Amino acid sequence: MRKFRFALAFYTYAVIGLLIYLPIAILIVFSFNDSRVLSLPWKGFTLRWYRIALQRPDLHQALWTSLWIAAVVTLVSLVLGVLAANAMARYRYRGRLLFTGYVALPFVVPWLLLGIALLLFFNRVGMPLSALTIILSHIAFDVPLVAVLVAARMHQFDPWLEAAARDLGCTPWQAFRYVTLPIIAPAVIAAGIFAFNWSFDAFVVTHFVSGTQVTFPLWVWSALRYSKNLPVINAVSSVIVVVEMGLVLIAEMLRRRGDAGESWL
Amino acid sequence: MTTATGTAAARRARWRYLFGQYMGLLANLTPPLLYLLALFYAPMSILLVMSFWKSGYMTLEPAFTLENYITFFTTPVYLKALTNTFAIATGTMLALVVIAFPMAYYLARLRPRYERLILYLLIIPVEINFLIRIFAWKIALGRSGIINSALMRLGLIHEPLKFLLYSKFAVALVLIHEWLPYVVIPLYLALKGIAPEIIAAARSLGATRWDVFRHIILPLSVPGLFASFVLVYIPMLGEFAVPALVGGPSGYMLGNVIENQFLSAGNWGLGSAIGFILLTVTLALVAVVVKVAGVEKLL
Numbered sequence: 001m002r003k004f005r006f007a008l009a010f011y012t013y014a015v016i017g018l019l020i021y022l023p024i025a026i027l028i029v030f031s032f033n034d035s036r037v038l039s040l041p042w043k044g045f046t047l048r049w050y051r052i053a054l055q056r057p058d059l060h061q062a063l064w065t066s067l068w069i070a071a072v073v074t075l076v077s078l079v080l081g082v083l084a085a086n087a088m089a090r091y092r093y094r095g096r097l098l099f100t101g102y103v104a105l106p107f108v109v110p111w112l113l114l115g116i117a118l119l120l121f122f123n124r125v126g127m128p129l130s131a132l133t134i135i136l137s138h139i140a141f142d143v144p145l146v147a148v149l150v151a152a153r154m155h156q157f158d159p160w161l162e163a164a165a166r167d168l169g170c171t172p173w174q175a176f177r178y179v180t181l182p183i184i185a186p187a188v189i190a191a192g193i194f195a196f197n198w199s200f201d202a203f204v205v206t207h208f209v210s211g212t213q214v215t216f217p218l219w220v221w222s223a224l225r226y227s228k229n230l231p232v233i234n235a236v237s238s239v240i241v242v243v244e245m246g247l248v249l250i251a252e253m254l255r256r257r258g259d260a261g262e263s264w265l
Numbered sequence: 266m267t268t269a270t271g272t273a274a275a276r277r278a279r280w281r282y283l284f285g286q287y288m289g290l291l292a293n294l295t296p297p298l299l300y301l302l303a304l305f306y307a308p309m310s311i312l313l314v315m316s317f318w319k320s321g322y323m324t325l326e327p328a329f330t331l332e333n334y335i336t337f338f339t340t341p342v343y344l345k346a347l348t349n350t351f352a353i354a355t356g357t358m359l360a361l362v363v364i365a366f367p368m369a370y371y372l373a374r375l376r377p378r379y380e381r382l383i384l385y386l387l388i389i390p391v392e393i394n395f396l397i398r399i400f401a402w403k404i405a406l407g408r409s410g411i412i413n414s415a416l417m418r419l420g421l422i423h424e425p426l427k428f429l430l431y432s433k434f435a436v437a438l439v440l441i442h443e444w445l446p447y448v449v450i451p452l453y454l455a456l457k458g459i460a461p462e463i464i465a466a467a468r469s470l471g472a473t474r475w476d477v478f479r480h481i482i483l484p485l486s487v488p489g490l491f492a493s494f495v496l497v498y499i500p501m502l503g504e505f506a507v508p509a510l511v512g513g514p515s516g517y518m519l520g521n522v523i524e525n526q527f528l529s530a531g532n533w534g535l536g537s538a539i540g541f542i543l544l545t546v547t548l549a550l551v552a553v554v555v556k557v558a559g560v561e562k563l564l
Contacts, residue, residue: 008371012383015368019442020390023401026411030404038404040414084297091290103297106305108495108551110503112520113312113540114305116527120315120537121308140304143297172289194392201394203506208527220396224403224510234404237397248392252385 024241031234038230049235059236062219069131069215070199073138077195080139081146082188088147089154090162090180100151106144114141115208122209129211137209138202142195149194153187154180186254193251197244216240309544316541320534333538343522343539350519353433353508354501357440361448361497362490364441369452369489370482373459384453387446395443399510402439406430406511431513439507444500448493455489456482491558499547519543 030038034046053059088100106114118137119129127133161183165175181188203217210218223233319328337343372383390398405411406429413425428434459482467477505520512518519539526536 005371005374008367012368012371015364015445016383016386019364019438019445020387023398023405023442024390024393026405027397027401030411037409038407038411039409040411040418080297080300083293087290087294087297091286091293093290099294099298103301106301108499108547109309109544110500110520110547112503112505112523113544114308116523116536116540117308117312118304119527120311120533121304124311136304140301143300147297172285197392201392203394203396207524217394217396220394220400221506224396224400230404233400237394237400240397241393244393245389248389249385252388 027234028238028241031231031238033231036231038234049231050239052229053232053235053239056232058214059219062214062216065131065213066200066216069135069138070196072135073142073199074192074196076135076139077142077146077199078188078192080143081191081195082150082184084143084147085150085154088151090159103144103147106141107148111141111202111204115205118205119208129209129213131213133209133211134206134213134215137205138199141202141205142198145198146188146191146195149191150184150187153184157183190251190254193247193254197247197251201244312537312544313541315534316537318534318537320532320537323531325533333535334542336535337539337542346517346519346522349433349517350502353436353440353516353518354498354504357437357444357501358494358498360437361441361444362452362493365445365448365452365493366486368449369456369486372449372453373456374461384450387449391446396506396510398442399439399507402435402442403430403511406435406438430511431516433512433516435511435513436508436516436518439511440501440504443507444497447496451492451496452486452489455486455492459485488558491554495551495554499550502547503543 031049032045032047033043034048035043084103088096088103114137118133118140122129122133157180162175162179165179166172170178201217202215203221206215206218207221214222220233220237223229315325316333317329317331318333319326319330320333372380375383403410407413408425408427408430410430412429413422416422417425463481464477467481468474472480503520504518505524508516508518508521509524512521523536523539523543526532526539530536
């Protein structure tokens with residue numbers, strides 16, 4: 001039994017190490033390798049690629065575009081997503097399950113299909129592809145994400161708390177602002193971070209609706225396909241990896257504080 | 266008298282309350298409803314309609330035709346991509362379940378501290394930009410990549426292993442990397458629900474470890490399997506970035522055909538038709554899973 005457990009533990013850590021972390025580790029380590037070719041042998045430590053990456057204006061532009069688009073998308077998605085979560089979790093009415101399905105359906109549609117459908121849509125309504133079409137598209141997949149995450153949290157708290165607040169003379173807005181919001185705040189913040197990440201990282205949908213706008217994932221995509229300067233992408237990617245890992249850790253910690261360690265999905 | 270006015274007042278208060286609830290619900294429900302209607306349901310409908318339009322290079326006329334569907338089902342390259350897609354997705358899914366099962370089992374029986382550590386280890390990489398992770402694999406797998414150059418220096422091989430990159434193998438490997446957490450975690454949640462007493466009871470009644478696995482653990486993990494199927498198999502069918510970057514010609518999938526029709530070949534009608542075929546398959550699979558497993562178990 002002891003041996004069996006040990007074998008299982010070894011297996012689990014080995015799989016996580018080899019299949020999930022090895023390539024990421026290689027990426028980061030080789031961003032410091034003083035060679036244009038991403039290959040062994042090791043040619044010595046350098047920060048050259050980071051310096052070059054810092055000086056690329058197209059990269060700065062792409063990062064900036066992704067950042068502000070993700071910020072706008074997150075704000076709008078939080079508002080619409082919390083409204084949807086309210087309607088999914090805090091009211092009892094016929095058609096509640098139907099509405100939940102309506103909001104969640106975008107989850108089961110592959111992003112590729114959402115991308116081409118939005119491209120056709122913008123083309124039909126005569127809207128030129130731009131940052132605006134990217135934003136509108138990202139909100140379409142971020143709203144379900146926020147709604148599901150926040151609704152999961154709302155399902156866990158006692159609806160009578162808000163009824164009690166109303167009973168004691170709060171307006172609906174006050175009851176929401178001073179009772180509900182503090183309870184769901186961790187989930188809302190976590191959902192905001194995930195929504196931001198989804199928008200910032202969105203490649204598939206953006207690929208179809210971006211026109212000439214270059215977001216960061218699109219920059220990576222074209223760099224990967226056409227660039228000779230792979231070590232620079234490597235350096236940029238390493239920075240992004242570290243930042244994103246940090247953000248997710250924060251989001252997860254907030255979400256877990258909210259959930260008291262129960263649900264993981 | 267007083268009771269009558271009392272009930273009337275109570276009824277009025279109740280109506281006012283219900284009216285307030287109703288308005289509140291409408292205020293919450295309407296904006297997301299309309300947004301998704303305009304930017305999800307309308308575009309998907311347009312996709313469906315246009316798949317029946319007469320279409321050629323950069324042209325699209327509103328004349329009903331089945332031509333796009335006929336073209337798809339009579340062109341060998343497209344059919345090859347279709348079978349390729351299902352072969353890769355199914356093979357990868359099976360590999361994922363086999364790889365993930367022991368991990369989920371281990372995780373479900375672990376002390377909370379380590380349990381949380383492993384869950385973090387699994388979840389964190391998911392949020393790293395996916396293209397970057399594909400790129401990381403390209404560095405590792407390439408002809409003169411890290412794995413090949415390391416193996417050659419160790420003297421284990423003399424020629425670079427060619428199947429590592431631009432092959433079905435590469436696509437499957439990167440997909441396993443991408444989706445492993447989404448298979449481990451639902452399975453883990455399902456296995457965690459099995460009371461250890463049940464297993465102990467079975468063992469004390471003379472069941473072998475295999476019996477326990479076959480008759481207790483496996484059946485009770487089925488909801489987790491369904492959940493991971495919805496989370497993983499379906500997006501894999503619509504994959505195009507992975508095959509485009511590491512698949513080469515042999516790893517060509519339906520997603521690449523669709524992308525190509527929209528962004529290079531300029532035949533939007535055909536692209537829509539293929540997209541709609543993919544959507545139909547996807548939703549049919551979801552419907553089957555929901556029917557068999559029940560919605561509650563998936564949420």
